[in-house]
Amino acid sequence: MNTAPRSLLRAMFDAAIASAQPAAVVPAHLPEPPKGRLIVIGAGKASGAMARAVEDHYTGALEGLVITRYGYAVPCKRIEIVEAAHPVPDEAGLLAAQRIEALVNGLSEDDLVLCLISGGGSALMPAPAQGLTLADKQAINGALLKSGASIGEMNCVRRHLSKLKGGRLAALCHPARVLTLLISDVPADHLPDIASGPTVADASTCANAVAIVARYGIKLPAAARQLLDSGAGETVKPGDPRLARAETRLISSPQIGLEAAAAVAREAGYSVCILGDSIEGEAREVGQVMAGITRQVAVHGQPLPAPCVLLSGGETTVTVRGYGKGGRNVEFLLALGMALKGQAGVHAMAGDTDGVDGLEEIAGAMLGPDTLARARAQGMNPSQSLDNNDGHGFFGALGDAVITGPTLTNINDFRAVLIDRPGAAEQNP
Structure with a gap:
């Protein structure tokens, strides 16, 4: 042959692959040191390598935690790297997501959150909405993956059943400034679909998610269906003041x-x-x-x-x-x-x-x-x-x-x- x-x-x-290596694309986008603390958080298959690039090139004080896929961790000294399951989430991802939520609570206007997001973050940072369990999220993810739904459709459903996706993570960081560095893995680089958009506003609705579930015949747990039908799972919308200090930079793409x-x-x-x-x-x-x-x-x-x-x-x-x-x-x-x-x-x-x-x-x-x-x-x-x-x-x-x-x-x-x-x-x- x-x-x-x-x-x-x-x-x-x-x-x-080389064009999207974090060591090559992250350094040019690192921020100046803030008056307060720099907290590094993130999730995705590239987030561990992104965190390493931050450590290698940022001179100021920092702390934080990112979640990556099993086998994708790299050695870091100041940013903790947690490995979790993908594409179906597990308890390691759930516990790490809870720790990220705690890290960004109570920040001030002088603080800066550097969020490192890449593909895979939806599964790696599971944060079930009120009333849902990890088992619910696992079942929903599994059904979506086999359904034939597009990544945009899958992530629309995921955003509306989460505590952190659909802009909610950035809202939790308020009033701190948020800078998100994104490595895109989605068609057209649609920001709300990259890891289900934890730090960006989302114009889609619970009604959109309901329509997707119906289109593919996906059976949802009762609590998930209630969240969507009632509108209680609505995401953070464009123009929300809590996202006024949230900036997003796309640093690599298909x-x-x-x-x-x-x-x-x-x-x-x-x-x-x-x-x-x-x-x-x-x-x-x-x-x-x-x-x-x-x-x-x-x-x-x-x-x-x-x-x-x-x-x-x-x-x-x-x-x-x-x-x-x-x-x-x-x-x-x-x-x-x-x-x-x-x-x-x-x-x-x-x-x-x-x-x-x-x-x-x-x-x-x-x-x-x-x-x-x-x-x-x-x-x-x-x-x-x-x-x-x-x-x-x-x-x-x-x-x-x-x-x-x-x-x-x-x-x-x-x-x-x-x-x-x-x-x-x-x-x-």
Whole structure:
């Protein structure tokens, strides 16, 4: 098998991840020391590395606590790093969230809260609203993850069932100043959806959350349903005076990662088309659409001629119906491969920049013109694997899984389709 396209695809993926490393993007945004205390808080898969970047470059006194995913902690001396579960929350996350709430109570106008937020914060900082339990939140999260709901829809529901999300954390910090540094992992960088927006105002309503629950047939605990139906779960709205001193800075995003990957591809002599940084929808359907665009390039040279790379980001969804564990990147890739039917000169990679695709500790996988043939030679049925949402099992058996380990950041999904002129890959190993 020719390895050059695979090596280039992996180099592009690595460049996207490197562009969002906290050590590179946090220092330029650190504030001047306040008159009072500096309290550092945060949650997300990148929050531990963000905290380390703060410690390495901030010269004043500070204290604080951030919550990150198991395996994503880094050594810090002044900021405590707590590890918790993702994507379904656990008690470690709950207890740490309660400690963050206590840290920001009773602050003064002279104090400054530096909030470090990245993708994954919704699950990592669970704070059930009045009347709800951790078990309730776990059940709701699990149902949302399997429902096929978009990240925006899931986080709308989460915001309205929380004590800290939807701007409530910033409201608790009042009258202190709040500076939030955000690493985005959501389509269109919609601020209320990044970790469910704990420090930003939210225009969505309980009625919106009720509609989402009904749309996907999600059964809520009675207490959660009461919160939504009564309006008691309403979030902090734009114009709320408690957020008047809350500032938000987006310091890295999916688009930045795609541009970094594009630079690598161009250096290797490929033209690049970035199709979008916020593509959503069922992963298998997005794979079929991408196959159509790929064929248009290969056959007609549109929207650009080969050799080229098609890049995209965003967050697709998987409605889990089979025995597999889902994984939107591998599901996309398997659907793409089936639609392409071994198209000559086409290689692809899809992966989650946090290193975890769905519930598996695997970032994603690689696809080549020979993938389906190799699978069938091993007695595998690609169509059956797709029907069972078992992309991880499929690519794992072929040795085509991409495993990075914890990347310490998260700018959502990365998809790259590399299209050579037919025969070019074989002629130029």
